[in-house]
Amino acid sequence: MPTRVNPAPASAAPTAPPLPALILLVACAGAAGALLRLTIGQIIPEHGMKFPWTTLAINISGSGMLGLLTGVAAARPWLRRWVVPVLGTGLLGSYTTFSLVIVATMPSLPGGTFEGLSAVTYVSPGTLEMLFYLLISVIASTGAAAAGVTIGRALFGCVEDPYGLGAVAAPPAREAGDGSADAGGGAR
Amino acid sequence: MTTTLSLTVVLGVALGGAAGAVLRLLLDRYARFGILVANTLGCLLLGFLYGEFSALTSADAVPDNGLFSPGVVTVISYGLIGALSTFATVSLRAAQRWVDGHRMQAAWIWLVNVVCGFVAAGIGMGLSGLVEL
Numbered sequence: 001m002p003t004r005v006n007p008a009p010a011s012a013a014p015t016a017p018p019l020p021a022l023i024l025l026v027a028c029a030g031a032a033g034a035l036l037r038l039t040i041g042q043i044i045p046e047h048g049m050k051f052p053w054t055t056l057a058i059n060i061s062g063s064g065m066l067g068l069l070t071g072v073a074a075a076r077p078w079l080r081r082w083v084v085p086v087l088g089t090g091l092l093g094s095y096t097t098f099s100l101v102i103v104a105t106m107p108s109l110p111g112g113t114f115e116g117l118s119a120v121t122y123v124s125p126g127t128l129e130m131l132f133y134l135l136i137s138v139i140a141s142t143g144a145a146a147a148g149v150t151i152g153r154a155l156f157g158c159v160e161d162p163y164g165l166g167a168v169a170a171p172p173a174r175e176a177g178d179g180s181a182d183a184g185g186g187a188r
Numbered sequence: 189m190t191t192t193l194s195l196t197v198v199l200g201v202a203l204g205g206a207a208g209a210v211l212r213l214l215l216d217r218y219a220r221f222g223i224l225v226a227n228t229l230g231c232l233l234l235g236f237l238y239g240e241f242s243a244l245t246s247a248d249a250v251p252d253n254g255l256f257s258p259g260v261v262t263v264i265s266y267g268l269i270g271a272l273s274t275f276a277t278v279s280l281r282a283a284q285r286w287v288d289g290h291r292m293q294a295a296w297i298w299l300v301n302v303v304c305g306f307v308a309a310g311i312g313m314g315l316s317g318l319v320e321l
Contacts, residue, residue, distance in 0.1 A: 022213075026210055027206035027207075027210050029209065030205045030206045030208060030271050031209075033205060033209065034206075034270055035201060035202055035205065037266065038201050038267075041266070059275040059279075063283075066276040066277065066279070070280055088277075089213050089277070093209060093271070094208060094212075094274070096274050098231070098305065099227065099233070099309070100234065102302065102305035102306060102309050105306075106235070106306065138298050142279045142286065145276070145283035146287050149284070150287075
């Protein structure tokens with residue numbers, strides 16, 4: 001299961017922030033994230049590149065920063081109330097993008113689907129090459145997120161909530177025959 | 189991007205980014221597999237948009253003021269779709285599973301996101317061939 005969400009993470013803030021205010025802040029942060037991605041795309045244009053390297057850099061840096069934020073929030077749980085949703089979901093979630101990577105990796109359909117496209121005009125990349133691009137994106141971004149979590153935790157000296165899972169403060173009473181499929185931590 | 193950015197396009201990207209981020213926040217909070225839904229929806233929309241856009245350009249009929257003018261494509265693809273779909277949250281959750289020892293779950297997260305994205309983008313491109321805009 002890709003996103004297993006615990007209904008009530010043990011270390012969540014006692015009171016949830018009011019949703020309208022959160023939505024307003026996430027909207028502002030989302031706008032900033034999209035503008036940041038647009039600006040970087042203007043500085044290092046992908047037009048004519050064989051692979052969307054700018055998008056790769058954006059996704060790796062965004063994943064690393066989200067990991068860092070999560071690592072810091074593991075040591076400073078009050079951050080989870082406003083800062084993690086606004087900066088994590090809003091800014092960094094909007095800054096990084098998934099759909100462009102997928103559409104850019106799609107094998108070119110007969111008739112030149114990717115001819116003349118704004119951001120994905122490449123010099124006829126092969127399907128295998130594009131799949132390697134996707135693989136590099138996935139592995140490097142996941143590695144950056146893991147490194148960010150580790151660095152964030154180390155900087156702020158968190159010991160009791162490793163990796164910011166938020167639901168592992170108390171050791172789970174795992175039965176002997178309990179499969180690992182049910183042992184996924186909280187998503188946040 | 190080859191389009192010169194006008195203030196309207198920049199404001200449009202900001203608005204689209206705001207809408208995409210809020211939609212993703214609500215999906216993540218209130219829908220099961222909300223991030224997966226957001227990413228799949230983004231791939232569907234982007235596949236459709238690129239299909240339509242390339243159909244127009246390949247027919248040598250690039251409208252400079254129409255529905256698929258470069259400015260509109262920039263606003264929708266960079267703003268709304270780019271903000272709706274996300275890479276960082278998926279990376280983080282996969283990384284959390286990985287370092288927690290659940291490596292199959294981490295691989296599974298990425299596999300499901302990527303396969304759903306490919307299928308959705310393919311459907312979007314197929315739809316763009318059927319729908320004339």
